[in-house]
Every structure is written in C-alpha cells, then in structure tokens.
Amino acid sequence: MEFKKKKLANGLAVVGEVNKSAKSAAVGFFVRAGSRDENEQISGVSHFLEHMVFKGTEKLSTFEVNEAFDRTGAQFNASTSEENTVFYAAVLPEYLAEATKLWTELMRPALREKDFDIEKNVIKEEIAMHKDMPSYDVMERCRKLHFDAHPCGNSVLGSEESIGNMTAEQMRGYFGRRYAPNNMTLAFAGNFNWEEVCSVAESLCEKWQRQRVTRLAKDWRGSKKKEGIEKANLSCEHICLMSAGVSAADPRRFAASLAAVIIGADVGSRFFWELVDKAIAETAAMQFEAMEGTGILCSYICCPDKNTGQVLDTVRDIFGNLSQNGITEDELRKAKNKMLSALVIKNELPMERLVDLGSNWTYLQQYRTVEDDISAIKAVTVNDVNLLIKQLEPANFTQFSIGPTR
Numbered sequence: 203m204e205f206k207k208k209k210l211a212n213g214l215a216v217v218g219e220v221n222k223s224a225k226s227a228a229v230g231f232f233v234r235a236g237s238r239d240e241n242e243q244i245s246g247v248s249h250f251l252e253h254m255v256f257k258g259t260e261k262l263s264t265f266e267v268n269e270a271f272d273r274t275g276a277q278f279n280a281s282t283s284e285e286n287t288v289f290y291a292a293v294l295p296e297y298l299a300e301a302t303k304l305w306t307e308l309m310r311p312a313l314r315e316k317d318f319d320i321e322k323n324v325i326k327e328e329i330a331m332h333k334d335m336p337s338y339d340v341m342e343r344c345r346k347l348h349f350d351a352h353p354c355g356n357s358v359l360g361s362e363e364s365i366g367n368m369t370a371e372q373m374r375g376y377f378g379r380r381y382a383p384n385n386m387t388l389a390f391a392g393n394f395n396w397e398e399v400c401s402v403a404e405s406l407c408e409k410w411q412r413q414r415v416t417r418l419a420k421d422w423r424g425s426k427k428k429e430g431i432e433k434a435n436l437s438c439e440h441i442c443l444m445s446a447g448v449s450a451a452d453p454r455r456f457a458a459s460l461a462a463v464i465i466g467a468d469v470g471s472r473f474f475w476e477l478v479d480k481a482i483a484e485t486a487a488m489q490f491e492a493m494e495g496t497g498i499l500c501s502y503i504c505c506p507d508k509n510t511g512q513v514l515d516t517v518r519d520i521f522g523n524l525s526q527n528g529i530t531e532d533e534l535r536k537a538k539n540k541m542l543s544a545l546v547i548k549n550e551l552p553m554e555r556l557v558d559l560g561s562n563w564t565y566l567q568q569y570r571t572v573e574d575d576i577s578a579i580k581a582v583t584v585n586d587v588n589l590l591i592k593q594l595e596p597a598n599f600t601q602f603s604i605g606p607t608r
C-alpha cells in the first residue's frame with residue numbers, strides 16, 4: 203500500500219491509496235454537503251442535488267452520462283446523508299482515468315430548469331414511499347425529536363412542501379456555496395496510476411473557484427423527549443431510541459462502536475438475548491453514528507403491540523445493568539472479533555476501502571491504514587467502554603414510537 207496526497211491551489215484535496223495487487227480501482231468525490239447544511243426553505247436540497255448531478259452537464263445529456271458509465275462497465279452510484287454527499291464508481295484499472303474525467307465533469311452539472319421540474323416528482327414519490335416504511339419513518343422522526351433545533355435533525359429527503367416550493371435558482375445558490383473545491387475531497391483506492399489521475403484532476407478542476415464554507419458543528423446531548431403516534435394498518439410497534447454519542451474525530455469512537463455491538467448487534471448482543479431470542483421483539487438493534495462535532499447511539503426495535511411495555515422495561519433493565527455492572531471481558535472480546543472481521547473483509551475491496559479513505563480525510567484530514575484501525579480497536583479496554591457508557595448515559599434517551607391505532 204502506498205498513500206498519496208495533493209492539494210490543488212483552489213483547495214481541492216486529492217488523496218489515494220495505491221494497491222498494485224488489487225484487480226479493480228475506485229474513485230469518489232466526497233462533498234461536505236448534507237441536510238445539516240440546509241435551512242427550512244431548502245430542506246432536502248442536498249439529496250435533490252445528488253439526483254440532478256446525473257442529469258448531465260452543458261455538454262452531456264442524461265443519456266450520454268449513463269452511456270459513458272456503461273461503456274466502462276462501472277459500478278457507480280451516489281448517496282446523501284446529514285453530512286455528506288458522495289459520488290463514486292468502481293472500474294477496471296484501465297478505465298479509472300476515464301471514470302475520473304466523467305465524475306469531474308459531473309461535479310459541474312447543468313442544473314437545467316426542465317430537469318429540475320421533472321425530478322421534483324421523483325423526489326416527492328421517494329418521500330411518500332419512505333413515509334410508508336415505519337422503520338425509516340420512526341428513525342427520522344426520532345432524529346428530529348432528539349436533535350431538536352440542532353441541524354443534525356434536519357431531514358435528508360426534506361418534505362413535500364419544501365421540495366414543492368424549492369426553485370432551481372435556490373439549488374444553484376446552494377450548489378455554488380457547498381460544491382466548492384475547498385469543501386470537497388477526491389479519493390482513489392485500488393490499482394491505479396497516481397500521476398495519471400492527478401493530471402486529470404488538475405486539468406479539469408483547477409478552475410473551480412474557492413468559496414467561504416461554514417458549518418455549525420457543536421456537540422448535542424439530546425432532547426430526551428418521548429413522543430409517539432398511531433397509524434392505521436400497522437400490527438407492530440416501531441420504536442426508536444437515541445442517546446448521546448461521540449464525534450467522528452473523538453478517539454473514543456472505537457469504544458462507542460464496540461459498546462453498540464455489545465448492546466445491539468444483530469446476533470449475540472444483550473438486545474438479541476433479552477428481546478429477540480426470547481421472542482419479545484422481532485427486531486432489536488443498536489448502531490453508533492459518529493458525525494462532525496457530535497454523535498448518537500441509535501436503537502430500532504420492532505415488536506408486537508402487546509409487548510411494548512415489556513420491551514421498554516427490558517431495555518431499561520439492560521441499560522441499568524450496564525451502568526451498574528458494566529460489560530465483561532468475554533463480551534468485549536466477541537465484539538472486537540465482530541468489528542475486526544467486518545473491517546478487514548470490507549476493506550479488501552477498493553470500492554469499500556474508498557469509503558473509509560475519503561471519510562477519514564473529510565473528518566480528520568488524516569490517512570489511516572486498515573492496520574491503524576485494527577490497532578485502535580484492539581487497544582480498547584473493558585474500562586474504556588464502561589467509562590464511556592457512564593459518560594454517555596444510554597438509559598437517558600430520546601424516544602419516538604409509531605404503533606397501530608388503538
């Protein structure tokens with residue numbers, strides 16, 4: 203493995219991890235543009251803009267964009283979160299320069315009015331579809347409740363009203379502010395020629411204009427509010443619990459990840475043995491999410507309506523026991539093995555390695571090898587996790603529930 207980096211005069215960071223033994227290569231643009239950077243009037247614009255990028259440039263139509271990707275055999279896509287919009291592709295090494303050229307062109311999309319009006323309907327349909335998915339709906343509502351006025355509670359999709367009222371001019375303004383070169387990272391992973399892809403990046407990106415980009419990145423401990431709604435045609439109770447976590451730059455993030463595995467991994471966790479294995483709940487899982495400046499521990503539980511009270515009592519008992527007695531050495535050992543195997547297997551593919559490479563540079567301005575993360579996970583002690591649990595107080599959670607009409 204060989205790490206490479208370069209910063210263009212306009213602030214665009216270009217990073218790469220060369221692996222000559224890989225059989226593929228991957229490229230991705232990581233843009234610090236997500237729902238936390240929006241206001242109420244343009245809620246959902248980051249995700250909407252992700253769609254619009256694929257509509258082409260002043261020189262390329264939608265058809266030509268798809269044909270260009272198809273010609274290289276690329277596996278390509280994009281995603282938008284509360285914090286970032288990521289555009290990526292995995293290709294055979296001989297096509298990486300071509301895929302890079304295409305992505306750099308698409309990072310300056312046409313944002314045509316006609317395409318904008320058509321895509322509005324696609325976004326509205328996506329919003330409606332997700333409202334029909336209780337597991338998604340309950341987590342989005344809980345996130346908003348948990349973060350309250352903090353921007354990390356903003357909806358990624360936005361609302362039918364915000365999308366309906368949004369103008370192409372508003373999107374263009376947002377694009378100009380957020381898709382600045384000094385707010386982006388261009389990352390490469392796998393088998394590739396560094397000089398060749400750098401040449402492509404420099405020739406096509408050097409004229410992009412630097413902008414002043416800001417983001418509110420304060421910590422948030424959560425509102426601790428508890429709310430719920432009823433919906434017709436549901437047979438189960440869908441419960442989301444959120445409590446404070448740590449940020450993506452906090453060294454304790456590895457301990458937080460291990461705590462989430464111990465508490466709520468799909469198999470072998472405390473949630474599994476006390477809720478799923480005993481058939482009290484159909485699903486019970488916890489995840490740790492680290493963000494810029496803050497983080498959350500997020501649990502999703504689906505159970506028969508009649509078991510709701512028992513489920514919540516059991517969850518409180520689990521958290522209470524953790525606070526009083528902590529985790530065991532055996533639990534930590536098993537959690538480490540789960541995390542380590544997932545980490546190693548994931549990073550064997552250049553496409554997956556790209557995600558960690560780009561994310562680490564976006565959040566830390568730092569190159570971390572797989573071995574660095576392996577060492578950090580192995581170094582976590584029982585005392586580290588127990589101390590963090592006491593500090594984060596997962597029992598002191600925000601709760602949102604969606605259940606059947608009673």
